[in-house]
Amino acid sequence: MSGFTTKSIHAKFLKKDAHNALHMPIYDSVAFAADTAEDLEASFRGRKPAHTYSRISNPTVEHFEQKIKNFSGAQGAVAVASGMAALSALFLAIAGQGDNIVTTRHIFGNTYSLLSATLKQWGLETIYTDLTDLRQTENVINEKTRAIFLETITNPQLEVADITGLAEIARRKKILLIADTTLTPPYLFDAPKFGVHLEILSSTKYISGGATSLGGLILDYGTYDYRGNPYLAEQARKFGPSALLNILKTRVCRDLGNILSPHNAYLQSLGLETLVLRAKLSCANTLKLAAFLRTLPPVKKVNYPGLDNALAQKQFPNGAGALLTFELADRAKCFQFLNRLQLIRRATNLNDNKTLIIHPASTIFSEYTAEQKAEMGVPETLLRLAVGIEDLADLQEDLQQALEAA
Numbered sequence: 001m002s003g004f005t006t007k008s009i010h011a012k013f014l015k016k017d018a019h020n021a022l023h024m025p026i027y028d029s030v031a032f033a034a035d036t037a038e039d040l041e042a043s044f045r046g047r048k049p050a051h052t053y054s055r056i057s058n059p060t061v062e063h064f065e066q067k068i069k070n071f072s073g074a075q076g077a078v079a080v081a082s083g084m085a086a087l088s089a090l091f092l093a094i095a096g097q098g099d100n101i102v103t104t105r106h107i108f109g110n111t112y113s114l115l116s117a118t119l120k121q122w123g124l125e126t127i128y129t130d131l132t133d134l135r136q137t138e139n140v141i142n143e144k145t146r147a148i149f150l151e152t153i154t155n156p157q158l159e160v161a162d163i164t165g166l167a168e169i170a171r172r173k174k175i176l177l178i179a180d181t182t183l184t185p186p187y188l189f190d191a192p193k194f195g196v197h198l199e200i201l202s203s204t205k206y207i208s209g210g211a212t213s214l215g216g217l218i219l220d221y222g223t224y225d226y227r228g229n230p231y232l233a234e235q236a237r238k239f240g241p242s243a244l245l246n247i248l249k250t251r252v253c254r255d256l257g258n259i260l261s262p263h264n265a266y267l268q269s270l271g272l273e274t275l276v277l278r279a280k281l282s283c284a285n286t287l288k289l290a291a292f293l294r295t296l297p298p299v300k301k302v303n304y305p306g307l308d309n310a311l312a313q314k315q316f317p318n319g320a321g322a323l324l325t326f327e328l329a330d331r332a333k334c335f336q337f338l339n340r341l342q343l344i345r346r347a348t349n350l351n352d353n354k355t356l357i358i359h360p361a362s363t364i365f366s367e368y369t370a371e372q373k374a375e376m377g378v379p380e381t382l383l384r385l386a387v388g389i390e391d392l393a394d395l396q397e398d399l400q401q402a403l404e405a406a
Helices: 004-009 037-044 059-072 083-094 109-118 134-140 163-173 233-256 262-272 275-293 310-315 331-340 370-375 392-405
Strands: 076-080 100-103 125-128 145-151 176-180 198-202 216-220 301-303 323-327 356-358 382-386
Touching: 004 059, 004 275, 059 076, 059 216, 059 262, 076 083, 076 233, 083 109, 083 176, 083 198, 083 216, 083 233, 134 163, 145 163, 163 176, 216 233, 275 323, 275 392, 331 382, 331 392
Parallel strands: 100 125, 100 145, 145 176, 176 198
Antiparallel strands: 076 216, 198 216, 301 323, 323 382, 356 382
16 A cells, blocks of 8 residues: 555554454543453563553554554654643653753744743753754754754744755754644655654644544654663663654653543544545645735735745645735734634634634734744734635635725
8 A cells, every 4th residue: 555545544453353343443441451460460561562541552542543653654653632742742751851952933832832931940941043044053952952843834934944954964963853744744744755753743633634633643753763862772772763652652651641532533543534635625725825815905925835935845745734824914904804704713723624714923822922922923913824625715705805894
């Protein structure tokens, strides 16, 4: 099997189902019994593969992880409760007090908060740089840097960095390159081709199949030598390239209790099967809407990487995601426009089947000062449009009438 959709639909069960179900059943069970005390001990010691307690592992979640592995080509996948849970677990696994992560201020507001406040309180530092400037990025890395972290397309700035160039820096410095691919999941972005070691994403978005459920994923492509990380070196001697996957499953996610629920795993297994169909349509809609918005006089600026960004087109040949931004004259005009919309919903999410819109400065970045928002590239004139799979003409009509009325 070579096709993304075929691989996602036909992932095999790890164990034969008692009733030959075509979809993995939902195992909404907290605990799983062992036949003997010896079997139970062997399971807890890791000598016998078996489910014991759903905070540690679960058959429905395991099957979803297997489908993601087949779909993406990753060595392994860990499914957790949300995209933020994936980030938290990963940073806690690879770094510690006094270490640092190199990234940019042009990232999702909650990710910025996680790094600048929550994890900083526990001693993890963040070095902010311009990831589009390769020389500057390499110069800020030091002996305590554990990873370069980027969003393949930043939210909502829609900035695109040279990922191959960043991968080369990570290789020379022997550190991890971690990419948040929420806007460009597998099919839209081939992470290992561009040198990404670890891929994290919010499966709430494209994968869930229309905002059905929360979830997050960590994908390891098995291309990093974890002997170079002080927190994983011992695991690497035992498990080789699976060191991180092992520590996430057996300790970090178990201890944090952030595992994906079986019900959400079931919904996202179904959603994964139609991801390619939805991604094709939403990306096509976004490209056409971006070009359409450029023709409307009230719109001062339109930003979509798929329009005229050669680097984005190289890195995301199947589509540059389904998020665009545009600017109006001022905050008041933005609010007037938002309130005139009839079809497009005022709500915060990405890659829903419905098209959604927000004013980022007053919503997902509302906790930050004007100065911080300026540093993060979030002006008061900016609107973020997360494009769905509706008929294009209906979306164009709604945008046009709202702009004319505002």
